[in-house]
Amino acid sequence: MAKQVINFNKFNEYIINKYGQTLYEYFFKGYTEKFLKISSNSVHANWAKTGIERSIIDKKIKGNSLFELIKSILMPIPIKTKFIYPNQLGFGYFSDRLAAYIKKKGEILTSTLIKKIGYDQSTVYLNNKNFQYKNLIWSGNLLDLIELLDEKKLNLNYLSTIFYNCIIKDNIKRNDQWIYYADKQLNIVRTSIEKNFASYLTPQNYTSIVVEKTCNYKDDIWNNPDKLKDIICQELIQVKLIDSINQIAKIYIEPIRDTYPIYHLDYERNLMELSSIINNKYHNIKLLGRTGTFWYNNCDHSIAQALNMAKHF
Structure with missing residues (x-):
């Protein structure tokens, strides 16, 4: 007898079926709602499918169930995938070279x-x-x-992002490139530590921590990103990335519009x-x-x- 294939249309149904209610409640639900600013019940299952697929770099690693997810964590397979990254001037060097050619x-x-x-x-x-x-x-x-x-x-709706580039007067001893924060009490959605992408990206004895805060274009956060600067500083201490506000030399703020498409339940028909x-x-x-x-x-x-x-x- 052939196994019945169930196509889940909603994000929450898809995640619960794959990983169970507990993992959905403890991570996927909170982070998704915090990130997208809408209920996870209103998010299409494709947001989960594309999100999980793009997070698995080496396609030999499977993440189709809770068992496969735990196995990949407890018995990790060395990733052989290699990335092309500029040896100077950061990722923007790709765009600069292309612009010069054009x-x-x-x-x-x-x-x-x-x-x-x-x-x-x-x-x-x-x-x-x-x-x-x-x-x-x-x-x-x-x-x-x-x-x-x-x-x-x-x-068809898009999400925008405010980037807070925090210049830290210290070498932060963390090997993470990205860190995700599902706690809804925090404004920080994700941080990236730039020197862990390429060591030359920050001067010696300094660290750049880029904090991301998603928002909607022209909402209060978009129009007034400065209002979160002090809160971001306190939260960096709270998540133990820094010990003191005095470590922060400067914060550069850059709002970027339309950084993510929002996959609501009816987006496919509209697209x-x-x-x-x-x-x-x-x-x-x-x-x-x-x-x-x-x-x-x-x-x-x-x-x-x-x-x-x-x-x-």
Whole structure:
């Protein structure tokens, strides 16, 4: 008799089926609701599927059940995956090199507001024909694209993030790259210790701890990120990353819009409708990247997407 396959549509159903009620209650539920700002009952199961898949670097490691998860922790398999990382100037060096190459054959326009997109079968027009192109590759917010094309608005939402780059006057003796905090009493969602990605990223005897706080675009936190600075400092002590506020030399704040797509229960239908509009009416407009394809992916996936699209053209 064939085993019945159950397709769970909700995040909570999917996680409980795979890992059990206890792990769901103690970690997945709290962290997901804190991160996304919505009830886990309103989150699509694909958020769990893509999140777990992207967190497992070596695909020989399995995480399809609680047993496999515990086995991977207690009997870890050495990860043989190698990463390409710049030996100078950090991850942004990739973008800088690409920009330099583009400028040799074209141009990069910054601080240029797109007010309208026009279209015919052979040309894409921006801002009433001020700019004309054969193809438009869109990697931005899909709701902005739909509005610029004067199409009907769809229910697709994004999350934004405030990054607090805390410069610490000390060598923090932690080997972690990322640390996740499910405690809803903490404002800190995740921290990253930059020198553990590449040792040259911080000067000797200093440590950079980047604190992430998710929010909605133009909400109170987005509009007033400074109000959390003192709280962030206290929480860094609370989670034992630093011993004293006096260790913090400076905090740089950077808000980044549309950092994550939100997979609510009805997102698939809305995304399919939007994709149908673009594919059927706007053949010269292509979607790319995490924001442009509404795909909760990693940067290496986006780079692979871009390389494949370049081959297409």
